[in-house]
Amino acid sequence: MSNSGAMSAHWKGTDAERIALLACLERNCECADGQGQTCSAHKILIAPNAQKMLDALLFYRRFREYLERKEDIANRIPLESTAPSSRRGKR
Ligand SMILES: [Zn+2]
Numbered sequence: 001m002s003n004s005g006a007m008s009a010h011w012k013g014t015d016a017e018r019i020a021l022l023a024c025l026e027r028n029c030e031c032a033d034g035q036g037q038t039c040s041a042h043k044i045l046i047a048p049n050a051q052k053m054l055d056a057l058l059f060y061r062r063f064r065e066y067l068e069r070k071e072d073i074a075n076r077i078p079l080e081s082t083a084p085s086s087r088r089g090k091r
Pocket residue numbers: 028029030031032038039040041042
């Protein structure tokens with residue numbers, strides 16, 4: 001890779017997160033369609049704002065995992081203990 005003054009993006013996540021990103025790119029890559037053009041998935045990596053986009057991808061990936069953990073914890077709580085006591089007013 002040349003160092004021509006162009007900014008390059010760096011993945012700030014873990015190795016596992018990098019592998020997941022590469023797998024996602026591979027699943028969505030359309031570069032091999034014979035057109036010789038870079039697909040949208042790979043354009044993310046070479047866009048002028050690539051660092052911002054990679055950082056955002058990492059942020060939202062981790063945020064999703066956080067929400068899934070919270071949801072998993074919430075799903076372990078029996079419904080009876082979280083349901084509002086509106087049953088009394090049921091007609
Ligand atoms: Zn591609």
